[in-house]
Amino acid sequence: MSVEKIHTLVVGAGQAGVAMSEHLSKNGVKHLVLERGRIAERWRSMRWDSLVANGPAWHDRFPGMDFPGNPDAFVGKDGVADYFADYAEKHGAPIRCGVDVTSVERLEGRPGFRVETSEGTFEAQNVVSATGPFQKPNIPPIVAADSGIRQMHSSEYRNPAQLAEGAVLVVGAGSSGVQIAEEIMRSGRQVYLSVGPHDRPPRSYRGRDFVWWLGVLGKWDAQPQAPGTEHVTIAVSGANGGKTIDFRRLAAEGMILVGMTGGYADGKISFAGDLGRNLNRGDDNYLSLLDEADAFIERNALDLPEEPAARVLGPEVDCVTNPLGELDLAQAGVTTIIWATGFVSDYRWLKVDAFDEAGRPKHQRGVSPEKGIYFLGLPWLSGRGSSFIWGVWHDAKHIADHILIQENYLNYSPHG
Known part of the structure; x- marks a missing residue:
């Protein structure tokens, strides 16, 4: 069987793989991108119908190409996927779709890696894992599969019409969970939303989007402050033109908020008594950003409109002052649980010494200690901004x- 040899192999043709290809091409590095589906497949097939980007088009883009249309708009999921496909075509990215990478192992006795795929064998000096963080849906083993309650991950959700009649419990109140919960509530359903710790930035403040504020305040380069904080969810949305997420307002409109989901027994699901604490923490995060923004405006003598109404928090509601400790799902009419609980990585195909005891990639800004292995598209890879397209x-x-630097070292030979 023939073996195809390539200098650098990139696995995945989402936003990470497309960006990687552009920069490798600019550096004159011969490479190939392999994608099991289509370019930006997860944007097309693992998102709900109404999803839009969390940042405006002027910001959430690659520097080399604008989105068509209004730069202040929040682009829909298919528009984002089309953008990456068009960007790849513009830069002549060498992408092969429909190729599943099944294993990567270091070659014996010589540098490089043997890569097995559904379309044959490759050898590469470098392998870049650009599969990103959204690999395997994470559903906590709380409610048994035979409980009689339909359960789905947020990546399976498309719209309210696909759900059975009845109330819905959404577990997880990050960007995905809260947008899905609000959409279902607006369709006329009773919705319970399980809220954990979160950051809650304003969508905009004093005429500037929050992505602008994070930029001028130097927060895009922020690093995780402590182990585990890199997984704290951010409740922000570009849906319906973009607006600040206010959990208390949603509760006043009919959504029932509960604390973090705990156990399940005898048809009842239990919740931690942390709802008020989680909401207060989100409010503190929100107000602290307003304080920093006000100080920045004063310090730089900017002429931006005052916005005192931004400091008015949502009303106190009964589900917060008297939170539910448990919920009898049948009695409440809950027929569906949607787990907006994120994803876990699946690197079983990458059989190299580049992971810690918990199976997490070891790297410095994406550079693995396993020479020739790189990771791209992970949250906090280099800072807070790593989670965004730009x-x-x-x-x-x-x-x-x-x-390129490593290749130049290998190509060096002493003069004379």
Whole structure:
């Protein structure tokens, strides 16, 4: 069987893989991108119908190409996927779709890696894992599969019409969970939303979107403050033109908020007594950003309109002052549980020494201690901005430059 040889192999043709290809091409590095589905497949097939980008088009893009239309708009999921496909075409990215990478192992006795795929075998000097964080849906083993309650992950949700009649419990109040919960509530359903710890930035303040504020306040380069804080969810949305998420307002409109989901027994699901604490923490995060923004405006003598109404928090509601400790699902008419609980990584195909005891990638800004292995598209890869489209582009440049530098070292020979 023939073996195809390539200098650098990129696995995944989402936003990370497309950005990686651009920078490798600029550096003159021969490479190939393999994608099991279509370009930006997860944007197309693992998102709900009404999803839009969490940042406005002027910000959530690659530097080399604008989104068509209004730069202040929040682009829908299919528009985002089309953007990456068009960007790949613009830069002539060497992408092969429909190829599933099944294993990567280091070659014996010589540098490089043997890569097994559904379309044959490759050998590569470098392998970039650009599969991102959304690999395997994470559903906590709380409610048994035979409980009689339909359960789905947020990646399976498309719209309220696909759900059985009845109330819905949404577990997880990050960007995905709260948008899904609000959409279902607006369709006329009773919705219970399980709220854990979160950050809650304003969608905009004093005429500037929160992505602008994070930029001028230097927060895009922020690092996790303590182990585990890199997983704290951010409740922000671009839905319906973009608005600040206010959990108390949603509760006043009919949504029932509960604390973090705990156990399940005898048809009843239990919740932690942390709802008020979680909401207060989100409010503190929200107000602290307003304080920093006000100080920045004063310090720089900016002429931006005052917005005192932004400091008016949502009303106190009964489900917060008297939170539910448990819920009898049948009695409450709950027929569906949607787990907006994120994803876990699945690197079983990457059989190299590049992971810690918990199976998490070891790296510095995407550069693995296993020479020739790189990671791209992970949250907090280099800072807070790594979770956003433009941040992935800059992370990819750093990795492509590292690959070129290493190649130059290997090609060096003493003069004379």
